[in-house]
Amino acid sequence: MLMYCKISSEIWLVIFGTLVAVLLRCCTMLHSYSGEGTPPMYGDYEAQRHWMEITTNLPLKDWYRNTTDNHLDYWGLDYPPLTAYHMYLCGAVAGFINGNFTKLHDSRGHESETHKLFMRTTVLVGDILVYIPALILYYYTCVQLDKRKEEAKKNQKKGNKSVLSLKIFDPSLSVVLGLLYPGLILIDHGHFQYNSISLGLFIFAVICILHRWHISASIFFCLALNYKQMELYHSLPFFFYLLSTCIPKPGQTAISGLVYLTKISLTVVIMFIVIWLPFLFDVEDIRQVLHRQFPVARGVFEDKVSNIWCALNVVFKFKSRFDNFQMMRICLFTTLSAILPSSADLFLRPNVKKFVLALINSSLGFFLFSYQVHEKTILLAAIPVLLYFPYAPFMCFWFLCISVFSMTPLIVKDQLIIAFAALVVFYIVSFRVCIEHSFKSMFNSSEGLVEYYRRIGVILFNIENAKNLKLGTVIMLTYHKILLNKYALFALILHMTILFSLLGCAIIFVAGLLLDPPSRYPDLFPLITSVYSCIHFLGFFVIFNVKQLSLPQDFGDIKNMKIKSS
């Protein structure tokens, strides 16, 4: 093949990485799914199968309604219409393969090897078609934009970046690591859900924002939101950022801003109308669909979740003190006040670079403080962190590991422990290999990490002619040196903390597997897990907020606008 020699080794890396990621997904498919062989309710797997049954057999109107053929108590449809349409499509294929897969009533609790293969394949198809291309495209977009900016900067002044700071992480390595993120693989291909579709659509929306294609960004985001209402966690940054672009820049008239705003809002409205069209003819229908999607009655949290309420529940029993409605109001208030700083900052001092950070802050804020949170919801915060990966690889790696760790109670319940261990070790080892590789190419030496630590050591502690000086002066000199090179010290501390924190995770996980909890506290280890991760998430929430607030407003936008408008 002629292509063979033309493709650079970087592209080959992406190809191999993608193939490996798909291989891992295929291997995870062999493991058990949630609720395998546990009648009468089974789990998420049965829920999705049940929706295929409902959507293919009942008229559209009855999908969200409690009828004799559709008992909402048994896995009633509680996702927006796009999921329902997708399930209809899958159900049609399922019916074509084997009528028993989706037979009304009779197929309840249907489990077989071929059916498992079919269901797993539908997830894989969604993943390969939406999520994987989105992630690959995203990393290359962000490098492109970064390069453009760097060139612009070079013209202005010489960069005086420190020797040690990684510039932007190599996109092909980011792609490989991003695709290997164990959390999504475990939930989608192990536990069984279709998160990759809504998250992939969401990533497409982010790509469009980076390119400043605001209309298509809102289209993609509407699609994502209408696939899973959980995408509301990401909606505030989109809302505020798009709103900020409508504010007339210097040199623009107020009308142009207004026109832009109308354009965007019209797009959103039209998207919603199109998607909700079958349900729009009856107000009762809309109410029913909405009611299904926001079940207040399920309480502030169900199992052990790594958010504030579950962690504080150890000392203060919220569930018994407040009723659900009161609790919801408390949650709403705290969530909004937690997200306010980052949203306000994004609106008042807009900058594309802030956007991904604002997404992290918003979704993490929701995860920590909002009502009716599930372990899996951490994925909504993890994906923006995955998107931020090229800018702060170590920090993001740490977050991603903790996010997977926080899901261990769910993983143990689904009997995915082997898959979990294998995928996490695979991820950590590949991170190590990638970091080694990128440091090697940065320092141009045969050692990667070792060279990095050596250089940090030199920067921090190496004093010339140390032998001839007194001990006191040496300490003083070292102290000054460290003060001058704080960033190196921070890097060192960060790496150490990551190491110890991950060791802590490993210890808790292994202890939970090997030791029997005391009979008084049967949920001891899940609780320790969630409190441990919750502390981390709070820390991350603060750090990412600080990161976002310390980024300046982007005036480049305004300058470009001026040139265009004049």
Added chain:
Amino acid sequence: MIIATTFLTCCVKLLLIPAYRSTDFEVHRNWLAITHSLPIDKWYYEETSEWTLDYPPFFAWFEYLLSFVAARFDKDMLKLDNINYASDKTILFQRLSVILSDFVYVFGVHRICQALPKGWKKDVVLPILLLTNCGLIMVDHIHFQYNGIMYGILLISISLMLRDQFKWAAFWFAFLLNMKHIYVYLAPAYFIYLLRHYCLGQTLSTKSLLTRKLYLNTLQLAGIVLGVCAVSFLPFASHLPQVLSRLFPFKRGLCHAYWAPNFWALYNTADKLASVILPLQGNQTASMTGGLVQEFSHSVLPTIAPGVTMGLTLIFSIPCMLKLFYMDKNPFNFLRCLVLSGLTSYMFGWHVHEKAILMAIIPLSIISIAEPADARMFLILSTVGHYSLFPLLFPAALIFVKVLLMLLFTSYAFYSLHKIHLARITRFALPLLNIWESLYLYGLTCVFLYENLLHKALGLQTKLPFLPLLLTSTYCSLGVVYCWGMYYLDFLRQEGAKTKSM
């Protein structure tokens, strides 16, 4: 690189724990039970299960050792009459034992890399090619066998041959033979190379034949090999014939249920075709691929007796052995001859399993980084050979896994060997291959598509249920026969004195 690759492949192996297992899983569980619960003089008599112990004593001892660990997982798997027992813990234990025993293979790879001259080829490419060998993963970690530990010992022995430590090499090879006797396929190359370069010494003359050194070395070698065999078989001395009858069951047929892609597959196909085309005499319609392994007779072509296969193997081994004998001392030529000896036995052997192709592929991957010609053969043989393992993993759930495993390994092999040998690429051809060979390999995709999609779509499943298998083994055997022939001729044409450099 070895460490990282090991970790990564281990993770994939762990993920494969719940995958489909063949009857070999039950075979090994039964052997655990036999060795654990019976005294050693009954090991080779036991026949409660149809899967009697048919590996040499060292492997039985290995199972014996494993059984003590197994007892800590689940005692029930060690009961003889617990046929087809597969509790979660049993599966976990058996799978883990394969994964852990693979570390012998990792050590073997490490030794091989140490024994080769310096260079990034052996630091990066060779470990990856050896450790991620998809055939080994498919056979050991899905189908279920303990080949990893065996190939590990083989690699250790080869690495010792590369360093001229002949006595130890012979020791490990004899040890290997006493674990799984199928490695006797490779024995001729070992025998000739050791005879020529250890026993006889550098120059071939009548004078050197009579030195004291000759006798000493020969005696030492013979002592080592016979000693290992004695240690292995002495405890069973009282019933040696019974042991041997278990080890060499000639009652099985010429070919396995699924024909390994060798010369006999072509022979059988020709026979089938002839029986379809020519008018049938009598009613010999017994299907050769159907059902369990049975003796069968050909309908048109003469039926093959075990003696014929042995004769043919011998005849075709002699030329390359003679060539090796008269060549100068060069471990790479030994490796080439090793590959040829394995392939020749695979080609003509009696009741060959498709898994035996790994015996040629694994040594060939070591020399693939040396010369473009070797790399070319490696690429064809590994692609065809690994593809021919697909029918072993027939469940539909594994289809993605096996395809991806093979795709990854094959594309990496093409990519890295192309980089090493910097070959020119002609239009539409794969690197290092010519257009016809490439077309042949592209053809594998057609075979795959036919087997998995078209055959069902055409509705031939009930009418011709074995056609896909027949097609696969015939198509693959063309490639394997081609590789064997080309590599053989290449080897014979080689100048003996030519020194190969890495």
